[in-house]
Structures are given as structure tokens and as C-alpha cells.
Amino acid sequence: MPALAATATPETTLTGLLVIALVLVTLGYAVGCWFWPFGACRRCKGSGKHRSPFGRAFGLCRRCGGDGRRLRVGRRIINSLRELHDKGTR
Numbered sequence: 477m478p479a480l481a482a483t484a485t486p487e488t489t490l491t492g493l494l495v496i497a498l499v500l501v502t503l504g505y506a507v508g509c510w511f512w513p514f515g516a517c518r519r520c521k522g523s524g525k526h527r528s529p530f531g532r533a534f535g536l537c538r539r540c541g542g543d544g545r546r547l548r549v550g551r552r553i554i555n556s557l558r559e560l561h562d563k564g565t566r
Contacts, residue, residue: 506550514546516546518539519537523544
């Protein structure tokens with residue numbers, strides 16, 4: 477009867493590396509959201525201005541209010557987790 481070796485197969489090694497890479501990318505994004513909570517507004521591309529259809533006049537971007545910045549999704553998650561934690565400690 478052949479003995480089974482307790483070695484890692486290439487499939488489990490690859491899966492483990494993918495999990496580690498995913499964890500590192502997620503942590504990197506979370507750190508980025510912590511230090512740089514704002515990103516450029518997608519609608520006005522960070523200018524804060526919204527051009528008219530004819531291109532001559534412009535107004536303030538409605539999405540960002542003319543600021544040109546928006547709160548990143550990761551920072552919104554961090555803020556909501558912080559609010560949950562604050563509610564639980566009261």
C-alpha cells in the first residue's frame with residue numbers, strides 16, 4: 477500500500493498565493509483610504525465645473541458641489557464601521 481505524502485500540491489500553493497495577494501491589495505487600499513479619503517469627482521474629473529451641452533457656459537458640478545472631490549468608497553466603509561463601533565461603546 478503506497479504512503480501518501482503530506483506535501484502541498486501546486487493547486488493549493490497557487491490558491492494560497494492568490495489569497496495572500498488579495499489580502500495585501502485590500503490592506504493597501506484600506507491604508508490609502510485612511511490617509512487619502514478623497515478622490516477626484518468622476519463626473520467633472522476633479523475640475524468642479526460642469527460644461528453646458530454647447531461647451532461655452534459652465535456651472536458647478538452637482539455631484540461634488542463644485543469641490544471637485546468625492547469621498548472614496550473605502551473611506552465610506554471605514555466611517556460607517558467607526559459609527560457602528562461608537563454606537564456600541566455608548
